[in-house]
Amino acid sequence: MKSVAFLKTLTAVACVTVACSVYAQDNSAASGAAAATAAAPAAAAPTSSKKVDRKLGYSVRKALSRTQGIDVSNITVRSHNGAVSLTGSVPAQAQIDKAGEVAQGVAGVKSVSNKLTVMQQ
Template sequence: MKSVAILKTLGLALALTVAGGAAYAQDNSASAPAATASAKPAPTAKKADRKLGYTVRKALSKTQGVDVSNITVRSRAGAVTLSGTVPDQGQIDKAGSVARGVAGVKSVSNKLTVMQQ
C-alpha cells in the first residue's frame, strides 16, 4: 500500500515539474519565432529547391553513360550538390556538366567519388 502512495507522489512531482517547465518555455517563446523564422527557408523556397533537385536528377537519369543509382542530388537556392559514388571518373565529369546545364542551377558542388571495387 505504501508503494502505491509513493508512486503516486513521484508521478505528481514529475507532472508538476513537466508542467512548470512547459510554462517557462512558453514565456520565452514570444521571441523565438522571429529568430527561427529567419533561419528556416520559406516553404516556397523549399518547394523550389526540391523541384530543382528533382529536375537535375531527371536530367542525370536521361544522360547516357551516367549511373545515377548511387548519386544524391541536393539543392538550396540554386546551388546544387552532387554526392555519392560512380564507377569511373568520366561519369563524375559528365554529371557535373549535365547539372550545370539545367535551368535554374547557379552553381554545382561536385562531391562524387569513384566507387572502390
C-alpha cells in the same frame, strides 16, 4: 496523525495553485497565438523556398538519369538556393565529369559542388 493531515492539505493547496497558473498561461498563450498568426505570411517564404529547392533537385536528378553513360543509382542530388551538390559514387571518372556538366546545364542551377567519387563495382 496531524502531520499527515497537514501534508494532505499542503498537497491540495499546491494542486490548486498549479491548476490556476496553468489556466493563466493558457490565456496568455491565446494572445501569443494571435501574434504568431500575424507572422504566418513571413513563415510561408521558407516553405516555398524548400519547394523550389526540391523541384530543382528533382530536375537535376531527372536530367542525370536521362543522360546516356551515367549510372545514377548511387548519386544523391541536393539543392539550396540554386547551389546543387552531387554526392555518391560512380564507376568511372568520365561519369563524374559528365554529371557535373549535365547538372550545370539545368535551368536554375547557379553552381555545382561535385563530390562524386570513383568506386569500382
